[in-house]
């Protein structure tokens with residue numbers, strides 16, 4: 001057994017007592033979402049034969065067709081496109097945006113600067129990469145106000161008749177802001193529709209799925225997208241993404257993924273179908289485990305003297321736990337400690353590197369069964385002031401606890417932790 005210093009073990013025990021009431025609420029949400037998923041499977045009579053992979057064009061792959069219907073049901077949407085052919089969350093989001101936007105249309109993000117990997121999808125006019133702006137789609141964004149809310153005056157100024165899509169990012173991503181709850185997203189949608197009823201509201205739902213009872217499509221969002229190696233993949237989906245929303249918009253995204261006229265009617269699932277189904281089945285509970293871990297981390301690192309966001313007692317709408325360390329060495333030790341606690345690649349020591357799509361060097365702890373899978377315990381940190389680590393995931397709460405203990409122990413060994421009596 002790993003030896004942890006007494007003080008660290010005491011912090012974790014105290015924090016655990018502090019947060020038990022919060023866990024009851026999380027169990028309730030996990031139950032509701034678990035039942036919602038089971039009922040969707042039952043409604044469409046999911047059977048063993050649906051899990052068989054398909055090859056070639058894969059016309060009439062019933063497993064794939066029912067999977068789309070199950071997702072649409074779970075997310076309260078008209079239609080869904082759930083595919084292993086989405087290479088990542090960024091690819092999925094790009095497909096949704098390129099699917100519905102045309103040259104001359106405008107995309108306006110109202111939740112501040114989007115997630116780092118989307119910057120190159122948006123691109124700049126004439127950049128020659130085939131980005132949105134390279135294709136003549138106009139992009140603008142409205143920074144959030146100091147209190148983290150939407151700057152509606154500025155949204156009103158920037159929205160024009162050409163604004164076709166309003167973008168909202170649910171999760172904080174790599175920003176030190178609060179994530180938007182589903183209720184807040186619902187209010188945002190209503191307000192956008194009052195200004196311009198025909199605008200399409202798109203929500204980047206990454207990291208949000210199953211953390212609350214409802215999803216953005218159930219409060220009016222027209223189109224949402226997310227990654228299967230995050231929440232809804234339940235740790236089992238090997239790759240892929242999903243898009244849910246209005247049937248017409250999902251169809252346009254499908255035309256972009258494959259080709260106009262073909263859309264979602266082809267696409268061999270190979271051997272991925274069972275994992276995607278079973279992952280969806282497990283996801284509500286796995287997400288609950290991960291959120292419990294995040295809340296524990298918030299409470300423990302507060303005891304250790306670091307700023308955590310959200311705080312342990314704040315409402316949650318995503319997996320991400322941001323912890324601000326203030327010093328690069330502390331950040332690096334934390335990330336390396338999370339890696340050291342992994343079942344897979346626990347012997348590897350992560351270093352910062354220039355990851356494609358990111359603007360600063362990034363250090364990542366990703367000792368995962370699925371490469372980059374971030375419903376599994378992982379931590380990412382761009383190396384930039386004030387040295388914030390973004391920790392997320394954990395298929396089991398016990399693993400997250402082990403990760404917290406190991407990270408603190410490593411920080412202690414490197415004399416980066418203040419222990420007072």
Ligand SMILES: *Cc1c(COP(=O)(O)O)cnc(C)c1O
Nearest residue numbers: 088089090115171173204206227
């Ligand atoms: C992870 C994430 C993405 C991009 O997904 P990748 O799979 O990393 O490409 C986009 N937006 C948000 C908010 C995310 O968390």
